[in-house]
Amino acid sequence: MDFQNDVKLSDVRLAAQEGFESVEHAKRYTTLGMATDQGKLSNINGLAILADSLNLEIPQVGTTTFRPPYQPISMGAVAGDARGALFKPIRKSPIHGWIEQNGGFFEQVADWRRPYCYLQKGESVKASVQREILNTRNHCGLLDASTLGKILVKGADAGRFLDMIYTNMMSSLKIGQCRYGLMCSDNGFLIDDGVVARLDEETFLCHTTSGGSDRIHAWLEEWLQTEWWDWQVYTVNLTEQYAQIAVVGPQARVILERLGGMDVSREALGFMQFKDGMLGGIPARAFRISFSGELSYEIAVPASLGQAFWDKCLAVGKDLSIAPYGTECLHVMRAEKGFIMIGDETDGTVIPQDLGLHWALSKKKDYLGKRAQQRSHMQDKSRWQLVGLLPLKPKSVIPDGAYAVDGTVRENGVKNMIGRVTSSYYSPTLNCAIAMGLVEYGPDRMGEVIDFPTTDGRVIQARICDPVFYDKEGVRQNV
Amino acid sequence: MSRSVLQGAKFRGLIKVSEDGLVGMISLRCDLKSVAVARGVRAALGLDLPDVRAIIYGRGGRAIAWMSPDEVLVLCDYTAVAGLVKKLDKALKGLHFMAVNVSDARAVFTLSGAGVRDVLAKGTPFDMSKFGVGEVARSRLGQVAVAFWLSDEGTARLVCFRSVGEHVFEWLRVAADKTAGVGFYQD
Numbered sequence A: 001m002d003f004q005n006d007v008k009l010s011d012v013r014l015a016a017q018e019g020f021e022s023v024e025h026a027k028r029y030t031t032l033g034m035a036t037d038q039g040k041l042s043n044i045n046g047l048a049i050l051a052d053s054l055n056l057e058i059p060q061v062g063t064t065t066f067r068p069p070y071q072p073i074s075m076g077a078v079a080g081d082a083r084g085a086l087f088k089p090i091r092k093s094p095i096h097g098w099i100e101q102n103g104g105f106f107e108q109v110a111d112w113r114r115p116y117c118y119l120q121k122g123e124s125v126k127a128s129v130q131r132e133i134l135n136t137r138n139h140c141g142l143l144d145a146s147t148l149g150k151i152l153v154k155g156a157d158a159g160r161f162l163d164m165i166y167t168n169m170m171s172s173l174k175i176g177q178c179r180y181g182l183m184c185s186d187n188g189f190l191i192d193d194g195v196v197a198r199l200d201e202e203t204f205l206c207h208t209t210s211g212g213s214d215r216i217h218a219w220l221e222e223w224l225q226t227e228w229w230d231w232q233v234y235t236v237n238l239t240e241q242y243a244q245i246a247v248v249g250p251q252a253r254v255i256l257e258r259l260g261g262m263d264v265s266r267e268a269l270g271f272m273q274f275k276d277g278m279l280g281g282i283p284a285r286a287f288r289i290s291f292s293g294e295l296s297y298e299i300a301v302p303a304s305l306g307q308a309f310w311d312k313c314l315a316v317g318k319d320l321s322i323a324p325y326g327t328e329c330l331h332v333m334r335a336e337k338g339f340i341m342i343g344d345e346t347d348g349t350v351i352p353q354d355l356g357l358h359w360a361l362s363k364k365k366d367y368l369g370k371r372a373q374q375r376s377h378m379q380d381k382s383r384w385q386l387v388g389l390l391p392l393k394p395k396s397v398i399p400d401g402a403y404a405v406d407g408t409v410r411e412n413g414v415k416n417m418i419g420r421v422t423s424s425y426y427s428p429t430l431n432c433a434i435a436m437g438l439v440e441y442g443p444d445r446m447g448e449v450i451d452f453p454t455t456d457g458r459v460i461q462a463r464i465c466d467p468v469f470y471d472k473e474g475v476r477q478n479v
Numbered sequence B: 001m002s003r004s005v006l007q008g009a010k011f012r013g014l015i016k017v018s019e020d021g022l023v024g025m026i027s028l029r030c031d032l033k034s035v036a037v038a039r040g041v042r043a044a045l046g047l048d049l050p051d052v053r054a055i056i057y058g059r060g061g062r063a064i065a066w067m068s069p070d071e072v073l074v075l076c077d078y079t080a081v082a083g084l085v086k087k088l089d090k091a092l093k094g095l096h097f098m099a100v101n102v103s104d105a106r107a108v109f110t111l112s113g114a115g116v117r118d119v120l121a122k123g124t125p126f127d128m129s130k131f132g133v134g135e136v137a138r139s140r141l142g143q144v145a146v147a148f149w150l151s152d153e154g155t156a157r158l159v160c161f162r163s164v165g166e167h168v169f170e171w172l173r174v175a176a177d178k179t180a181g182v183g184f185y186q187d
Helices: A009-017 A023-030 A043-053 A096-101 A125-138 A158-165 A210-227 A252-259 A303-316 A327-336 B035-045 B078-091 B116-123 B162-175
Strands: A104-109 A112-118 A140-144 A149-154 A178-184 A190-200 A203-208 A234-237 A242-248 A274-279 A282-287 A296-302 A322-324 A384-391 A403-409 A415-427 A432-440 A449-453 A459-465 B010-012 B016-019 B024-030 B055-057 B063-068 B071-076 B097-101 B106-112 B136-141 B144-152 B155-161
Touching: A009 A023, A009 A043, A023 A043, A096 A104, A096 A112, A096 A303, A112 A125, A112 A322, A112 A327, A125 A140, A125 A322, A125 A327, A140 A252, A140 A303, A149 A158, A149 A210, A149 B097, A158 A203, A158 A210, A190 A210, A203 A210, A210 A234, A234 B024, A234 B097, A242 A252, A242 A303, A252 A296, A252 A303, A282 A303, A296 A303, A303 A322, A327 A415, A327 A432, A384 A415, A415 A449, B010 B162, B016 B162, B024 B035, B024 B078, B035 B078, B063 B136, B063 B144, B071 B078, B078 B097, B106 B116, B106 B162, B116 B136, B116 B155, B116 B162, B136 B162, B144 B162, B155 B162
Parallel strands: A140 A322
Antiparallel strands: A104 A112, A140 A242, A149 A203, A149 A234, A178 A190, A190 A203, A242 A296, A274 A282, A282 A296, A384 A432, A384 A459, A403 A415, A403 A449, A415 A432, A449 A459, B010 B016, B016 B106, B024 B071, B024 B097, B055 B063, B063 B071, B106 B155, B136 B144, B144 B155
8 A cells, every 4th residue: 555665455454453543643553654755655545444444434534744745746856866977976176177187097085086096108007106106205296185184173272172182282282383193082993183283372274084074074063062062162174175285205395496485495394384375376385294204295275276286386397207196106105104094004993002103192181082092902912003014025915904813723713813914015115015914912023924814825924013114214204 | 277166167958057156255153142243243244144044145245144053154256255354353353253265165056047946956855945035055955065045036046065066067957957847836
């Protein structure tokens, strides 16, 4: 009778028999007419059956409350809009069109599409990634980082609020300075990371991961609206207001100097500082931050000027071998530096302590997740912890997610696992395979060799090492 | 040099759809019930704070639209934004508020023609039969968040995030296809 809610004739008769004589009761007992059509297909028949069961005329039974759709429209008017190119909204950065026309090999990053690499004519994906890495490390690379989340936090209690949101202290950040911060859930697990910049006494700009901007904005609002409603803090999600372009590599400063308009020298704009001004005639905020370990600036410009700024960088850097690079190059370069990535080194079960990030956990203040991290299981010394892994055969890249085994067998007959790979790449910079992984007692086992059996029956052996593979002193970014 | 996401793209079907190019927008978060805030906003913009779900128009295309219990959206000339933010900062100094330029974070469309209600009703759960001039809807269109209002009976303005500007334009092209008339609000 009701095709949407699968209500049968016998159900309505049973309702009458059980004493649900009022039409409203019969409706709730059977779910008749409660689907999205609000009974437009079934109610009249249902009422007739109820009336028949009660030996009444239909008008005596009455009708349930009438709800929209009051008037019929064709199904085509409202159904099936999510198909073809409109199946799912794709978020596009201000540079998206250029990337599409210039060899961008896209990957999905949340609802965004970002270039994994830029394919040149006849080039393989692998060769393209290696070229981009070497070019950025030796000359200059350009990254579209517009998808990074940017949340503005302002108010008299903004510092106090961010001290609760981040594991490290943000209220002590000086105006004009940047600080890398970690966010944990109330269960202590890492949920996001990024650089915070203090714009003025009351205002902070919080960068989130590309996939995290909406989720983290909602997270901030939830705490402000439900728990700390009396704190003076407002937030606005400014992610799409700016195109953010990273100018990276030994020639990065020369590129910006050629654009002109702002002093970006080591003295005027030190590492982890930012400055507002003009670059190439475009209003810009230059952040001297580095996710690659190279001399690096991230330049935020109004989104409507993003393409213009991008074009200017390419034009002035032509003879310096400037070239755009994609997300895989970004990933490899950060792994070479031992920088963690939310979603690679973390999977919702990882706490900062597992990743050796104790330095970012304030002892002087409370923060979301702090209490949870004091639970016995979180303090357990045998938790899998972050280490670097160098395969003994330098060309053997360990498959992502591979498990390490110690040769023993658990009671249930499964090989005993003592860790897993979280990031694994071939490093063209170091000319060998590198990986990061979480390993039981990892940091206490430096120099030990452990086994990673692969699904195709091989065993890759790797030596446990420090996760920073390249330029541990940070000489390259600090020039 | 500045480019809006669709650079003024147009489409004519059941209704006329056009992207408005660069539109000045300021997100203002503040206590909408505060007399001091209202006084400051009036001094800076020459506009009163809107009631719940309302939009108020001023001179020269300037308008202020309710967004949430503690947020309004100021619409103005693209080039006027920096000046107005400064004025708001000055007029509201000492109060708890945030005024910030969000012009580049959005795309704005004008939909015109007698079928406007029908086209919007295909994508929004908002009850278009009770929606009048002067009201603002914060809703969705298809799968994405939008805000819209009727400037007059046959004209709607619709705001979405810049990154989905192309998606919204394509969505409107399908919904307003000449063969896709519904004839519910308009015969």
